[in-house]
Amino acid sequence: MEVELCPILRSFGSEQNVLSRPDGSASFVQGDTSVLAGVYGPAEVKVSKEIYDRATLEVVIQPKVGLPSVRERAREQCIRETCEAALLSTLHPRSSLTLILQVVHDDGSLLACYLNAACMALIDAGLPMSSLFCGITCAINTEGQIITDPSVQQEKESRALLTFAIDSVERKVMMSSTKGSFSVKELQQCIAVSQKASEEIFQFYRDSVKRRYSKIM
Amino acid sequence: MAAGFKTAEPLEYHRSFLKENCRPDGRELGEFRATTLNIGSINTADGSALVKIGNTTVICGIKAELAAPTVDAPESGYIVPNVDLPPLCSSRFRPGPPGEKAQAASQFVADVIESSDVIQKKDLCIEKGKLCWVLYCDIMCLDYDGNLLDACIIALLAALKNAQLPEVTINKETDLAEVDFQKKNRLKINRHPTASSFSVFDDSVIIVDPTAEEEGLSTALMTVVTDEEDRLCMLHKPGGSSLSGEKLQDCINRAVMRNREVSKLIDKVMESVKAKK
Amino acid sequence: MPTDTKRLRGPEESQSPMLFLPPDAQILKASSRDGSRGHADVRPIFARCGLVSQAKGSAYLEAGNTKIICSVYGPRETERKDETDMKSGRLLCDFRLAPFSCLKRGAWIQGNEERDLSVALIESLQPGVCLHRYPRSQIEINVVVLENDGSILAHAVTCASIALADAGIEMYDVVLGCTLRQDGDTCLVDPTFAEESGNWLGGYGENQGRVTVALLPNFNQVSGLHADGEMREDTLTEAVRTCMDGCHKLYPVVQHALLRAVKRKAPPSVK
Numbered sequence: 001m002e003v004e005l006c007p008i009l010r011s012f013g014s015e016q017n018v019l020s021r022p023d024g025s026a027s028f029v030q031g032d033t034s035v036l037a038g039v040y041g042p043a044e045v046k047v048s049k050e051i052y053d054r055a056t057l058e059v060v061i062q063p064k065v066g067l068p069s070v071r072e073r074a075r076e077q078c079i080r081e082t083c084e085a086a087l088l089s090t091l092h093p094r095s096s097l098t099l100i101l102q103v104v105h106d107d108g109s110l111l112a113c114y115l116n117a118a119c120m121a122l123i124d125a126g127l128p129m130s131s132l133f134c135g136i137t138c139a140i141n142t143e144g145q146i147i148t149d150p151s152v153q154q155e156k157e158s159r160a161l162l163t164f165a166i167d168s169v170e171r172k173v174m175m176s177s178t179k180g181s182f183s184v185k186e187l188q189q190c191i192a193v194s195q196k197a198s199e200e201i202f203q204f205y206r207d208s209v210k211r212r213y214s215k216i217m
Numbered sequence: 218m219a220a221g222f223k224t225a226e227p228l229e230y231h232r233s234f235l236k237e238n239c240r241p242d243g244r245e246l247g248e249f250r251a252t253t254l255n256i257g258s259i260n261t262a263d264g265s266a267l268v269k270i271g272n273t274t275v276i277c278g279i280k281a282e283l284a285a286p287t288v289d290a291p292e293s294g295y296i297v298p299n300v301d302l303p304p305l306c307s308s309r310f311r312p313g314p315p316g317e318k319a320q321a322a323s324q325f326v327a328d329v330i331e332s333s334d335v336i337q338k339k340d341l342c343i344e345k346g347k348l349c350w351v352l353y354c355d356i357m358c359l360d361y362d363g364n365l366l367d368a369c370i371i372a373l374l375a376a377l378k379n380a381q382l383p384e385v386t387i388n389k390e391t392d393l394a395e396v397d398f399q400k401k402n403r404l405k406i407n408r409h410p411t412a413s414s415f416s417v418f419d420d421s422v423i424i425v426d427p428t429a430e431e432e433g434l435s436t437a438l439m440t441v442v443t444d445e446e447d448r449l450c451m452l453h454k455p456g457g458s459s460l461s462g463e464k465l466q467d468c469i470n471r472a473v474m475r476n477r478e479v480s481k482l483i484d485k486v487m488e489s490v491k492a493k494k
Numbered sequence: 495m496p497t498d499t500k501r502l503r504g505p506e507e508s509q510s511p512m513l514f515l516p517p518d519a520q521i522l523k524a525s526s527r528d529g530s531r532g533h534a535d536v537r538p539i540f541a542r543c544g545l546v547s548q549a550k551g552s553a554y555l556e557a558g559n560t561k562i563i564c565s566v567y568g569p570r571e572t573e574r575k576d577e578t579d580m581k582s583g584r585l586l587c588d589f590r591l592a593p594f595s596c597l598k599r600g601a602w603i604q605g606n607e608e609r610d611l612s613v614a615l616i617e618s619l620q621p622g623v624c625l626h627r628y629p630r631s632q633i634e635i636n637v638v639v640l641e642n643d644g645s646i647l648a649h650a651v652t653c654a655s656i657a658l659a660d661a662g663i664e665m666y667d668v669v670l671g672c673t674l675r676q677d678g679d680t681c682l683v684d685p686t687f688a689e690e691s692g693n694w695l696g697g698y699g700e701n702q703g704r705v706t707v708a709l710l711p712n713f714n715q716v717s718g719l720h721a722d723g724e725m726r727e728d729t730l731t732e733a734v735r736t737c738m739d740g741c742h743k744l745y746p747v748v749q750h751a752l753l754r755a756v757k758r759k760a761p762p763s764v765k
Contacts, residue, residue, distance in 0.1 A: 045222075054398070067497075067499045069499050070320045070323055070324050070327075070498065070499070070500065070501065070502050071324055072326035073317055073321060073324070073500070074320065074321045074325065076317070077317055077321045077455050077456075078434050078455040079458055080456065081437075081455045081456025081457050082456035082457075083456070084435070084454075084457075085437070085454065085456055085458055085459070160332075162452070165456070166459075167459045170459065170461070171461055172458060172459035172461050173317060173416040173454065173459055173460050173461075173462070174441075174454075174458070175454055175456045175457075176452045176453065176454040177453060178332070178449070178452050178453070178456075179328060179331065179332055179452050180332050180447065181332055181333060181334075181444065181448045181449060181450045182449055183448055183449070183465070184447070184449060184469055187449055187452065187465075187469075188462055188466070189464050191465070192462070208358070210377065217350040258561075259561070259594060259595070259641050260559055260641060260643075261559075261594060261595055261596055261597055261641050261642065261643075262594035265594065271546075272547035274545075274546075276592075276640065278592060278593065278594025278595075279594070280510075280593065280599040281511065282508035282509055282510050282511070282599060283508060283509050283510075283511055283514070284504070284505040284507060284508035284509070285505070285507075287505070295504050295505055295508075295519060297499050297502055297503070298502060298503035299502055299593075299602065301602065303588065303636060303638055304567075304588050304591055304636045305549075305563065305564075305590075305635065305636035305637070305638050306545065306546065306548065306565075307548040307549075307563045308548065308549075308567045308634075312588040312636075314498075314500045314603075315500050315501060320500055320501075321503050323501065324502070327502055331692070351504050351505060351508045353504065353593065353594075353599055355592065355593040355594050355602075357592055357638065359545075359546065359638070360546045360547055360548060361548055361562055362547055362548060371544050382509055382511075385511065385514070393514075394514045395514065396511045396512075396514040396515055398511075398515070428549065429548070
């Protein structure tokens with residue numbers, strides 16, 4: 001099978017500084033999937049959660065309806081550890097950072113959208129980071145084709161679903177979460193496709209920051 | 218002297234070993250701790266297994282109950298895995314409802330069951346739309362010394378292989394279920410997934426089967442789940458420092474080898490259990 | 495009922511296959527002890543220390559099919575500052591029955607039974623521990639019952655006291671537990687699950703009951719006594735005496751287990 005070299009992402013967009021209360025906020029829209037993120041901090045931390053040499057990061061996912069369940073908790077862990085790797089949290093020891101992700105609408109590739117919204121919100125909050133990151137979801141359908149940024153319908157029809165977080169410096173895999181079974185070759189193809197697709201998102205990050213600060217300067 | 222160095226500068230202490238391509242407990246970087254397995258020790262469970270990887274001890278007990286299938290999937294049974302980290306296993310866990318780590322582990326086990334098709338949920342159906350089995354796979358950690366996920370998957374697989382369910386038929390006349398405890402059936406195990414966990418030190422050195430201390434000091438953790446056909450069922454890397462495709466490939470190769478080792482172990486223990494009977 | 499969002503949930507309702515048995519077959523038959531052991535005999539126990547590597551002290555105890563594991567952490571600073579006792583330490587207990595430990599699957603959420611057992615356990619152990627040696631601190635005892643085949647409280651007491659000793663907590667004496675089931679004129683020492691629950695459901699009759707005694711063997715003092723059911727005064731006195739005898743029978747095994755653990759930790763120096 002040919003490696004698809006031009007991954008197709010649904011049209012995506014983002015708006016920063018959408019909320020007034022948090023220190024940083026962003027909304028991220030991929031196709032019909034939409035997530036709102038807010039960051040509070042660096043702020044005072046509870047004594048029980050204090051870490052002496054770096055900031056404590058908490059990630060909370062709020063689903064569209066109902067209470068967060070075990071699945072959300074597992075995703076919170078993935079997102080938290082990805083953000084922790086990117087953030088230079090040693091610059092804010094003994095303080096707390098809180099990232100809240102509110103699902104506005106889920107139409108597939110939700111975990112990737114969480115990551116993108118989180119990164120935009122962290123940029124907006126002006127927190128020091130060693131690299132940016134973005135999330136890409138790949139679905140492998142029954143014919144073995146790789147579909148990037150699938151919708152809910154495409155996710156349902158797929159045989160395997162892989163989500164990666166890619167860092168902006170070396171384009172390596174920061175986080176990986178998969179569903180369904182797949183071969184090693186398919187995995188490497190999906191990583192290659194995601195790395196390719198990440199370029200587009202990182203370019204978007206850069207443009208939006210440029211656009212925003214050109215007004216101020 | 219060494220003890221003082223270990224307490225004051227744990228990371229430096231580990232680094233000094235890793236520089237020499239070995240670890241404080243004498244293992245090589247790619248070496249798993251001794252793994253032992255005990256099957257069927259809990260008589261009150263329908264299937265059970267106790268796994269020890271080094272100090273880490275995990276027990277899995279399976280209880281089968283009967284329920285009505287959902288309307289969406291009238292031909293499927295249920296598999297409900299839950300991982301518990303009681304305060305017994307380590308002082309880092311508090312009494313009360315499960316914390317994030319336990320919940321993430323529960324979700325991981327559920328995802329592995331889902332992705333690998335260990336058991337076809339259709340096989341758990343007794344009568345379409347009326348009655349099916351619910352397999353409650355309760356996993357408890359008794360001693361937490363790192364690499365929980367590997368131990369959970371081995372315990373789960375061994376317990377499923379050990380499980381025996383009584384025969385259930387639906388009486389055509391009364392429309393009620395009848396259970397025959399004399400006649401017991403084993404579950405049909407579709408595939409044999411095994412997990413292998415890796416931990417990354419200083420964004421570069423990769424070691425397998427980390428202890429609790431190594432997990433705490435490392436910059437990233439990763440778990441690869443493969444089955445006997447060398448297909449990947451799960452590549453679970455919850456964040457942390459980034460890895461290139463080549464590094465991932467090395468880990469996958471090691472995971473494939475580990476699958477063979479674990480399969481051999483389970484088969485050997487299953488044989489010895491049968492021989493005793 | 496509030497839904498448990500911290501665990502994976504199965505279907506709303508599910509029944510144990512036991513329920514589908516014909517009613518006469520459902521009652522557990524208390525198999526007679528003929529041949530296997532006498533009415534006054536305790537089951538042989540197996541005890542080991544130091545299984546949980548992360549804990550200060552731990553113990554595993556097996557009596558017949560009853561399997562209990564216990565770990566001890568501490569002494570450490572009390573978590574709740576408002577309850578700090580300046581003069582003496584506190585024992586805390588987390589008692590759990592594993593969901594697969596009973597014939598019927600248990601819930602994950604701690605029920606009343608577990609809470610009662612943990613209170614009973616602390617009360618039985620407290621007289622044996624030199625708590626005044628640990629002011630302003632707490633000692634945590636975590637018990638998990640892996641398989642319940644009767645007399646869990648008694649064996650948990652024994653197991654916990656071995657774990658406390660293994661943790662090096664100062665104690666006046668180890669605490670040993672023994673349960674007795676009175677059924678009319680017969681009394682069964684160290685009952686199995688079937689013996690404990692046999693025709694229990696028919697309500698308490700004359701001289702029906704269960705007694706659990708915790709004993710400090712070197713002082714021959716009772717540190718805990720739990721009795722339920724209805725018993726005549728003389729039967730109860732006799733029952734307590736029988737339990738005390740039962741406890742004494744466990745003592746050599748417990749001693750041996752502790753000795754073994756001490757020898758391993760501090761091997762006798764060879765000169």
